[in-house]
Amino acid sequence: MPREPGLAVEATGDGRFALSGVLDMVTNETFDDHLDAFTQGRGAVTLDLAGITFLDSTGVRAIVGLAQRLGERGLVLRGAQENVHRTLVIASIDGRRGIRIERG
Numbered sequence: 001m002p003r004e005p006g007l008a009v010e011a012t013g014d015g016r017f018a019l020s021g022v023l024d025m026v027t028n029e030t031f032d033d034h035l036d037a038f039t040q041g042r043g044a045v046t047l048d049l050a051g052i053t054f055l056d057s058t059g060v061r062a063i064v065g066l067a068q069r070l071g072e073r074g075l076v077l078r079g080a081q082e083n084v085h086r087t088l089v090i091a092s093i094d095g096r097r098g099i100r101i102e103r104g
Contacts, residue, residue: 005053009034015041018095020051023059027043031062039069050079060091078102 007027010018018036023031038045045066049055067075077096080088085103088094094101 004037007031008051008052009037011037011095012023015043016046016048018048018051022054023052023062024054025058027056028062031059035066035069038066043071044074044076045070046078048078048103049084050081052080052084055080055084055087060087060093063093063099064096067096070098074100076100076102 005022005025005027007019007021007030009030010020012018017034021027047063063075063077077088077093077099078101080101080103085101088101094100
């Protein structure tokens, strides 16, 4: 039986995390489990989304919620695949208070 897609989160440096898999209503709890790690520190938090293959509206809400928790520190979303980037654009994420999208 095929394994269900999940979400993996790896700390890659101070305030930097690499995400892989899917970020949706099924894996939202895994994302939430990492909120304390995401919000530790002082500077901006960077999420490398290169490994995310699918993002739905629940995932978008999780990202917006994280940005709200971070406040002025800011959230950088980096390296999203085209389909994930398109979802972020459609959801008007870029330019929301505290959120910046970087391509590549």
